[in-house]
Amino acid sequence: MLEIKNLHVKLEEEDKQILKGVNLEVPAGKVHAIMGPNGSGKSTLSYVLSGRDGYEVTEGTATLEGEDLLDLDPEERAALGLFLAFQYPVEIPGVGNMTFLRTAVNAQRKARGQEEMSAAEFLKFVRAKAKELKIDADMLKRPVNVGFSGGEKKRNEILQMAMLEPKMCILDETDSGLDVDAMKLVADGVNALRDEGRAFLVITHYQRLLDHIVPDVVHIMSDGKIIKSGGPDLALEVEKNGYADILAETA
Amino acid sequence: MAALTQKKQDALSARLGGMTMPEGGAWITEARNDAVARLEAMGLPGPRDEYWRFTKPDTLNAAQAPEAAVLDHGSETPVFSAVDRIKIVFVDGVFQPDESSDLSNSGVEIERLADVARADIHWAKDIYGKIETLGQTPVERPHAVLNTAYATDGVVIRVAGKVEKPISLYYRHESATSDAYLHHVVKLEEGAEMTLLENGPAAARFNKVMEVDVGDKARFHHIRAQGRDHERRAYTAMFVRQGAESLFKSFTLTANGRLTRNEAYIELAGPDASAHIAGAALGHGDFHHDDTVFIKHDAENCESRQVFKKVLRKGAVGTFQGKILVERRAQKTDGYQKSQSLLLDDDAVFLAKPELEIYADDVACSHGSTSGAIDEDMLFYLRARGVDKDTAMDLLVLAFVAEAIMEIEDEGYAEEISERLESWLLRRRQD
Numbered sequence: 001m002l003e004i005k006n007l008h009v010k011l012e013e014e015d016k017q018i019l020k021g022v023n024l025e026v027p028a029g030k031v032h033a034i035m036g037p038n039g040s041g042k043s044t045l046s047y048v049l050s051g052r053d054g055y056e057v058t059e060g061t062a063t064l065e066g067e068d069l070l071d072l073d074p075e076e077r078a079a080l081g082l083f084l085a086f087q088y089p090v091e092i093p094g095v096g097n098m099t100f101l102r103t104a105v106n107a108q109r110k111a112r113g114q115e116e117m118s119a120a121e122f123l124k125f126v127r128a129k130a131k132e133l134k135i136d137a138d139m140l141k142r143p144v145n146v147g148f149s150g151g152e153k154k155r156n157e158i159l160q161m162a163m164l165e166p167k168m169c170i171l172d173e174t175d176s177g178l179d180v181d182a183m184k185l186v187a188d189g190v191n192a193l194r195d196e197g198r199a200f201l202v203i204t205h206y207q208r209l210l211d212h213i214v215p216d217v218v219h220i221m222s223d224g225k226i227i228k229s230g231g232p233d234l235a236l237e238v239e240k241n242g243y244a245d246i247l248a249e250t251a
Numbered sequence: 252m253a254a255l256t257q258k259k260q261d262a263l264s265a266r267l268g269g270m271t272m273p274e275g276g277a278w279i280t281e282a283r284n285d286a287v288a289r290l291e292a293m294g295l296p297g298p299r300d301e302y303w304r305f306t307k308p309d310t311l312n313a314a315q316a317p318e319a320a321v322l323d324h325g326s327e328t329p330v331f332s333a334v335d336r337i338k339i340v341f342v343d344g345v346f347q348p349d350e351s352s353d354l355s356n357s358g359v360e361i362e363r364l365a366d367v368a369r370a371d372i373h374w375a376k377d378i379y380g381k382i383e384t385l386g387q388t389p390v391e392r393p394h395a396v397l398n399t400a401y402a403t404d405g406v407v408i409r410v411a412g413k414v415e416k417p418i419s420l421y422y423r424h425e426s427a428t429s430d431a432y433l434h435h436v437v438k439l440e441e442g443a444e445m446t447l448l449e450n451g452p453a454a455a456r457f458n459k460v461m462e463v464d465v466g467d468k469a470r471f472h473h474i475r476a477q478g479r480d481h482e483r484r485a486y487t488a489m490f491v492r493q494g495a496e497s498l499f500k501s502f503t504l505t506a507n508g509r510l511t512r513n514e515a516y517i518e519l520a521g522p523d524a525s526a527h528i529a530g531a532a533l534g535h536g537d538f539h540h541d542d543t544v545f546i547k548h549d550a551e552n553c554e555s556r557q558v559f560k561k562v563l564r565k566g567a568v569g570t571f572q573g574k575i576l577v578e579r580r581a582q583k584t585d586g587y588q589k590s591q592s593l594l595l596d597d598d599a600v601f602l603a604k605p606e607l608e609i610y611a612d613d614v615a616c617s618h619g620s621t622s623g624a625i626d627e628d629m630l631f632y633l634r635a636r637g638v639d640k641d642t643a644m645d646l647l648v649l650a651f652v653a654e655a656i657m658e659i660e661d662e663g664y665a666e667e668i669s670e671r672l673e674s675w676l677l678r679r680r681q682d
Contacts, residue, residue: 078637094650
């Protein structure tokens with residue numbers, strides 16, 4: 001599904017290399033997790049894959065089902081089926097959540113040559129999905145993420161994911177700012193979307209999210225590279241001993 | 252008052268030389284003569300006058316109206332076309348009886364200024380030129396005085412009770428050289444309520460004054476769309492006096508136009524009154540838009556709110572001059588003023604002069620003026636969800652002006668205005 005080869009990325013504005021040769025392959029139907037200390041480049045990887053400005057790819061490739069991602073606009077990547085659940089979902093005053101969701105769903109349908117959803121169809125669709133995530137009508141009416149609690153913002157991300165039905169989902173620190181109940185709700189939402197045709201890349205600091213979203217493979221990232229990969233046990237090892245041992249071992 | 256300089260004297264003589272004072276009865280002739288005398292004392296504004304530093308008055312001062320091509324609107328229907336309304340049509344400032352509703356049978360007391368001006372006495376004498384005279388502060392407004400002296404027509408409306416249908420003034424611009432002067436007088440008796448709609452560019456150069464006397468507990472709603480002819484110029488001024496517990500709400504949409512100067516003078520004369528004035532202006536290229544607002548709190552416990560949003564691109568210029576004056580007796584005043592611009596490129600310019608002058612000690616007043624670009628984080632968020640860049644930009648522009656549109660109380664009008672904005676943005680994409 002997602003294939004990253006020798007990816008090198010620097011900041012556009014300053015001469016600072018963030019990713020220094022990332023290699024990663026996430027097959028369809030699998031959940032991969034990336035863990036790593038602060039500043040290791042995890043979030044940068046998610047931004048580069050989704051097409052945020054400010055980064056320059058100096059070397060390497062990233063493809064989604066064989067299609068080169070790096071030359072595409074963010075909306076084109078989304079239309080191909082890439083989805084980033086933001087670490088910090090952006091507040092957009094003045095744009096109603098419902099308007100936002102409908103615009104996004106229809107934009108992607110249009111880009112894929114599907115017919116746009118009618119207002120009535122859409123309403124039925126969004127209500128069903130929102131109910132599963134315990135998102136009430138009020139949250140749909142309010143401006144995008146404005147005045148939402150941390151948990152509401154993350155649930156709103158998962159709602160978008162559920163509605164857009166992407167093939168490749170990247171979750172950037174989706175557990176940050178969540179209490180246990182909220183995390184469980186979000187994880188349930190994610191688990192409900194797991195299927196053979198869909199892949200996940202879960203970026204997280206802590207092992208606890210991975211208790212709820214159980215990964216197939218765990219990667220450890222440090223200083224812009226993946227330094228170790230393993231099964232779910234690797235996450236437990238990090239939880240117990242921190243990153244120091246692994247860093248020392250691979251240094 | 253000091254005598255005018257020779258230069259100002261000459262400019263005024265040149266301007267008035269081209270004007271003809273309409274014939275009229277005693278009451279209006281008195282008001283017109285008074286205006287001419289005031290104008291002769293003040294002269295026309297110059298670029299060095301306070302409040303004209305951001306906006307060049309020369310094309311408004313010129314004896315001849317500069318030419319303005321008439322826009323081909325294609326199949327576009329005018330704003331408010333679908334509204335069940337009392338319709339009054341002016342083309343290049345000339346009343347169109349065939350296109351207008353039957354005013355004598357409208358259920359509301361609506362007359363044409365041209366008609367009431369022929370009488371020797373009319374109730375409008377207590378308002379016409381009177382609130383305008385009160386509003387010659389904190390600076391003089393010579394173009395409004397010029398209008399009082401020379402306006403050829405307008406509507407004179409008096410309402411008691413609630414008027415169900417909105418009164419809709421539709422101004423069409425058909426001549427590239429027209430120079431129109433309209434003056435409206437609106438009086439709301441105690442407890443009355445009405446909605447006034449205005450739309451259209453009116454003329455190549457349009458000078459419009461509206462005086463509104465909002466009685467105690469009366470409610471006045473005003474929604475205006477100034478047409479989208481590119482080359483037209485307009486000077487408009489609203490002079491409003493509000494009684495106790497009254498409400499005044501005004502919203503203006505301006506898209507295009509070489510020059511627009513919208514002035515407002517609002518006097519909160521009775522306690523517990525509320526005045527809201529809002530505007531959304533969209534400019535692209537040769538566009539200069541100026542909101543100059545003065546709100547005088549002269550009674551206790553009144554609220555005023557100004558919300559102005561401008562979206563500017565490709566050299567468009569927006570200016571805002573807003574002042575809240577709180578007199579000593581106007582305790583418990585709540586005054587709010589917000590003027591913001593969204594600059595879509597580096598060539599756009601926004602100039603703002605917010606002012607507060609407060610003599611009472613128990614008041615809450617705030618003002619904020621900002622200018623900024625599209626928020627990159629918001630743009631990326633929308634695009635990451637598959638929304639293409641143009642659509643995402645338009646959504647963010649609409650979101651930016653939403654606060655001003657929310658000042659329209661009626662959802663139907665608010666929606667229609669939003670739709671017009673959306674179409675404007677869509678058309679701009681092709682430029």
